[in-house]
Amino acid sequence: MSAVVVVHGGAWAIPDELAEASVDGVKAAACEGFSVLKRGGCAVDAVEAAVKVMEDNIAFNAGHGAALNTDGEVALDAMIMDGSTLEGGAVSCVENIANPVSLARAVMEKTAHIMLTGRGANMFAKSIGFTTIPTESLLTEYERKEWEKNKNWVTGVKDDFKTQWSHDTVGAVAVDCAGNVACATSTGGIRNKMVGRVGDSPIIGCGGYADNFTGAVSCTGHGESILKVTLARLIISHIEQGKSVADASQLSLQYMGERVQGAGGAIAVSPSGEWAATFTSKRMAWAAVDSDVVWYGLEPNQRLKEQLAI
Amino acid sequence: MLPVVVVHGGAGQIPKERSEMSTAGVCRAARAAYSILQGGGSSMDAVVEAVSLLENDPSFNAGCGSVLNVKGEVEMDAIVMDGKMLRSGAVSAVRNIANPVQLARLVMDKTSHACLTAEGANQFASAMGVPSVPQESLITEYSQMRWKKNLTPDADPVECQMGKMGTVGAVAVDGEGNISCATSTGGMLNKMEGRVGDTPCIGSGGYADNNIGAVSTTGHGEAIMKVTLARLILFHMEQGQSVEAASDLGLAYMRSRVHGLGGVVTVDPRGHWAVRFSSRQMSWAAAQKDTLHYGLYTGEHYTQSINAH
Numbered sequence: 138m139s140a141v142v143v144v145h146g147g148a149w150a151i152p153d154e155l156a157e158a159s160v161d162g163v164k165a166a167a168c169e170g171f172s173v174l175k176r177g178g179c180a181v182d183a184v185e186a187a188v189k190v191m192e193d194n195i196a197f198n199a200g201h202g203a204a205l206n207t208d209g210e211v212a213l214d215a216m217i218m219d220g221s222t223l224e225g226g227a228v229s230c231v232e233n234i235a236n237p238v239s240l241a242r243a244v245m246e247k248t249a250h251i252m253l254t255g256r257g258a259n260m261f262a263k264s265i266g267f268t269t270i271p272t273e274s275l276l277t278e279y280e281r282k283e284w285e286k287n288k289n290w291v292t293g294v295k296d297d298f299k300t301q302w303s304h305d306t307v308g309a310v311a312v313d314c315a316g317n318v319a320c321a322t323s324t325g326g327i328r329n330k331m332v333g334r335v336g337d338s339p340i341i342g343c344g345g346y347a348d349n350f351t352g353a354v355s356c357t358g359h360g361e362s363i364l365k366v367t368l369a370r371l372i373i374s375h376i377e378q379g380k381s382v383a384d385a386s387q388l389s390l391q392y393m394g395e396r397v398q399g400a401g402g403a404i405a406v407s408p409s410g411e412w413a414a415t416f417t418s419k420r421m422a423w424a425a426v427d428s429d430v431v432w433y434g435l436e437p438n439q440r441l442k443e444q445l446a447i
Numbered sequence: 448m449l450p451v452v453v454v455h456g457g458a459g460q461i462p463k464e465r466s467e468m469s470t471a472g473v474c475r476a477a478r479a480a481y482s483i484l485q486g487g488g489s490s491m492d493a494v495v496e497a498v499s500l501l502e503n504d505p506s507f508n509a510g511c512g513s514v515l516n517v518k519g520e521v522e523m524d525a526i527v528m529d530g531k532m533l534r535s536g537a538v539s540a541v542r543n544i545a546n547p548v549q550l551a552r553l554v555m556d557k558t559s560h561a562c563l564t565a566e567g568a569n570q571f572a573s574a575m576g577v578p579s580v581p582q583e584s585l586i587t588e589y590s591q592m593r594w595k596k597n598l599t600p601d602a603d604p605v606e607c608q609m610g611k612m613g614t615v616g617a618v619a620v621d622g623e624g625n626i627s628c629a630t631s632t633g634g635m636l637n638k639m640e641g642r643v644g645d646t647p648c649i650g651s652g653g654y655a656d657n658n659i660g661a662v663s664t665t666g667h668g669e670a671i672m673k674v675t676l677a678r679l680i681l682f683h684m685e686q687g688q689s690v691e692a693a694s695d696l697g698l699a700y701m702r703s704r705v706h707g708l709g710g711v712v713t714v715d716p717r718g719h720w721a722v723r724f725s726s727r728q729m730s731w732a733a734a735q736k737d738t739l740h741y742g743l744y745t746g747e748h749y750t751q752s753i754n755a756h
Contacts, residue, residue, distance in 0.1 A: 223673035223705055229539070229643065230564045250635075250642045251669050254540045255565030257522075257641010333567010334560045335539065342650040342675035364561045365533035367650035370675045374682045397533055 139410045139428055140314050142170035144187050146197050146422035147305030148357045148402030156435060158196035159422035164433050166190040168445065170309055171426035180311040180319035180353075181219050181242070187309035188215075188238040188321045195277045199307045200235055202277045203325020205284040208332050211275045213237040213325055214339040216252075217245060220318035220347035220408075227252040227339035231259055233269040238323045240267060241339070252339060283328055306338050308345060308355030310406045318353035318408055320345035320369075327360065336360030342370035349408055351376045354386075358393075358401015358418060365397045372405055382407050386415035393417075448718030448735065450484035450621050452477055454497045455722070456507050456730035457613035457632075458665045458710030466743055468506040469730035474741050476500040480619060481734035481753060490619040491529055491552070494629035498525075498548040501615035502631055505587045509615045510545055512587050513633020515594040516640050521585045523633055524647040525551040530626035530655035537562040537647035543579045544572055548631045551647070553577070562647060590633075597637040614646055616653060616663030618714045626716060628653040628661040628677075635668060644668030650678035657716060659684050662694075666701075666709020666726060673705045680713060690715050694723035701725075 146163045170187030178186070192200025203211045215237035216227035226245025228237055229252065240262055244253050253261050262269060306324035322344040326336050337360040338344035346369035347353035354369040363369075368389055375385035382405040393399045394417055402416030404423060414423035414434065424433035429445040456473045480497035484490070502510025513521045525547035528535040536555025538547055539562065553575050554563050563571050573579065596602065614632035630652040634644050645668040646652035654677040655661035662677040676697055683693035690713045701707045702725055710724025712731060722731045722742070732741040737753045 225672060227643075230567065248639060248642075249669070250639060250644075251672050252643040252648075253639065253641045254643050255567075255641055257540065257565075257639060260640060331558060331560060331563065331567060332570055333563040333565055335537075335562040335564050336560075340562075340648050340650075341672045342648070342678060346675070361559065361561045364535065364649050367654070367675065367678050370650055370678050378686075 140174040140312060141406055141410045141412050141425065141427045142167050142174065142183050142187060142309060142311045143404040143406055143412050143414060143425040144170065144191065144309040144423065145355065145357055145402060145404050145414065146191060146307050148416040148418035148421035149305045150419040151422060151435065155196055160433060160435050162191060162194045162196045163422045163424040164431055166309065167424035167426045167431065170311055174311065174313050180313040180317045181217065183311040183313065184309040184319045184321035185217060185238055185242055188307055188323050189236050191307035192236050192238060192323055197307045198305055198325045199323040200237065201275055202280060203275055204328040205280055206330045206332050206334065209284055211272055211325060214335060215241040215323035216339045216341065216344050217241045217321040218319060218341060218345055218347040220349040220353055223348060225251045225341045227341065228258040229254045229335040229339045230333055233259065233272060234262060235270050238321050243267065251341065306357040308357060308404065310353040310355050310404050312406050312408055312410055316349065316408045318347050318349055318406060320347040320353040320355045322355045337363035340364065342367045345369050346373050348373060352382060352405055352407040354403055354405045356401060356403045357421065359399040362393055362397045362399020363401055366393045368393060368401065368403065372403055376407065382411050383413035383415065386413050390415060390417045449624065450619065451714060451718045451720055451733065451735040452480040452484060452493050452497060452617060452619040453712040453714060453720045453722060453733040454480065454617040454731065455663065455665055455710060455712045456501060456615050458708065458724045458726035458729040459613050460727040465506060470741060470743055472501060472504040472506050473730045473732040474739060477732035477734045477739060478753060480617060484619065484621055487622065490621040490625050490627040491527065493619040493621065494617040494627045495527060495548055495552055497617040498615055498629040498631050499546045502546050502548060507615050508613055508633045509631040510547065511585050512590060513585055514636040515586065515590055516638045518640055519594055521582055521633060523547045523631065524643060525631035526647045526649065526652050527551045527555055527629045528627065528649065528653055528655040530657040530661055533656060535561050535649050538568040539564040539643040539647040540641055541568040543569065543582060544577060545580050548629050550577060565641065593636060614665040616665060616712065618661040618663050618712050620714050620716065620718055624657065624716055626655045626657050626661045626714065628655040628663045630663045645671035648672060650675040652677065654678050654681055656681065660690065660713060660715040662711050662713045664709060664711050665729065667707040670701055670705045670707020671709055674701045676701055676709065676711065680711060684715060690719045690721035691723065694721045698723055698725045
């Protein structure tokens with residue numbers, strides 16, 4: 138059984154000035170996830186590690202570099218799911234946390250619940266000694282400027298997305314040598330979102346889903362559209378019906394475009410190591426490591442490869 | 448066959464003395480929703496009315512009568528979904544609101560978002576002019592007694608949860624063939640502060656699609672989320688299964704894969720409906736063709752004229 142990691146840095150109209158940093162960022166994240174698998178880590182370890190790398194990278198809208206809500210605050214959503222047990226963990230609207238994906242994992246492993254929100258999620262973080270950091274340290278000059286520019290723009294999110302200027306989510310899927318699959322997704326959400334807005338990312342079946350019998354998926358794109366079609370679960374159901382991970386992703390994204398006029402992207406992996414990175418947005422930074430080869434791309438149908446540096 | 452509405456008052460196991468109140472409550476909700484449908488109202492109006500009545504009824508774990516979290520407070524979750532456009536609205540961990548289902552509908556109708564949580568949801572409520580109610584008005588003696596009982600170290604909230612009816616919900620198809628669902632809950636007994644269950648999560652607590660049907664779920668929330676129960680049942684219907692068979696397949700899978708119990712109400716676009724549960728009881732009622740249907744135990748199915756009282 139071959140181990141595979143696939144990551145995405147969000148499906149949106151990535152501006153040219155962020156293009157190189159995004160591609161470098163997803164490659165670094167995929168390599169980190171893969172090295173965890175090579176050292177004997179499980180799929181859950183790998184997706185957590187990969188997403189953390191992107192949360193720590195200010196080129197992406199998650200953790201450091203996250204988008205601001207209407208009050209100019211950073212409120213983060215994340216989820217993780219273990220395909221061997223269907224156990225999941227999620228946090229929504231959490232503040233002052235550098236790596237929400239790790240907090241989501243703690244919810245999965247240390248509570249009887251799957252999802253914690255708002256202040257309750259922060260109280261849980263404190264109770265387990267999770268490090269908190271000041272909001273300012275999650276803010277970037279870039280996002281503060283975007284917020285200033287947009288803060289009086291009442292029409293908000295949908296128009297924002299239509300101009301293809303919605304900064305998005307990061308995510309990872311992996312299959313380990315034992316055939317276990319996992320997914321993780323993390324985001325700062327949509328720019329100038331309402332206080333308390335929860336998108337698709339922390340919702341099981343929307344932002345991600347993982348099941349050892351079918352595969353794992355992490356989604357990105359217009360959150361409200363992904364919710365409407367429960368995109369991750371929809372892709373998994375097509376895989377269940379015998380479709381390849383690539384066809385299942387393509388069909389589901391096409392359906393989302395036709396039924397609810399939403400653009401987005403998804404990465405998917407099957408328990409046998411088949412994988413795909415698919416999007417209907419203008420661009421999506423993605424990378425995969427499969428048998429010591431790094432695959433990556435940004436533009437539609439772009440598929441570059443290089444040997445994994447050892 | 449149209450219009451039709453099916454409501455549930457939660458899956459679980461209730462003391463005999465409380466079972467009559469539960470049955471009366473779901474019957475009242477089904478009647479009220481049916482009369483909206485008969486008057487030409489939309490399926491969305493019908494499910495929101497049914498769930499609002501159940502929220503106002505202290506017999507159910509939603510709105511007034513919600514279970515308390517570990518700190519003895521009420522935090523509620525709710526969702527609505529419109530099967531025509533696949534639009535939805537949800538609130539999670541919201542406080543001091545009498546009817547979370549109505550706030551969920553406002554999220555759907557008045558914002559570009561699908562879910563608002565915690566303080567943000569409450570801020571939105573005040574912006575919309577939704578009155579804030581004191582927490583005490585949502586707490587009953589019964590919910591307080593059960594909260595205290597479950598603070599003991601050997602308590603098992605999941606097991607005990609089944610001791611009260613869970614979540615409430617409704618699905619409906621109106622005369623124009625539009626399908627909606629709504630679900631509302633106080634969540635899980637003695638849950639952690641900020642815990643969000645299946646109810647406000649689209650595809651888990653409910654899902655509606657005019658092309659397939661609608662489902663509202665109840666039961667062990669974490670298990671329902673793991674299998675995205677509502678969407679799972681609708682996938683089976685897309686594959687050609689009947690409302691009963693699809694519901695049974697979904698519930699059986701949840702039981703075998705993640706050892707979870709629960710119940711569902713399901714409709715399809717032609718007005719076929721099903722009430723299925725793997726828990727011991729689920730109070731439910733349905734209204735169709737001027738007939739009221741209701742029951743509580745597995746296999747129980749009473750009918751009477753909708754106008755009889």
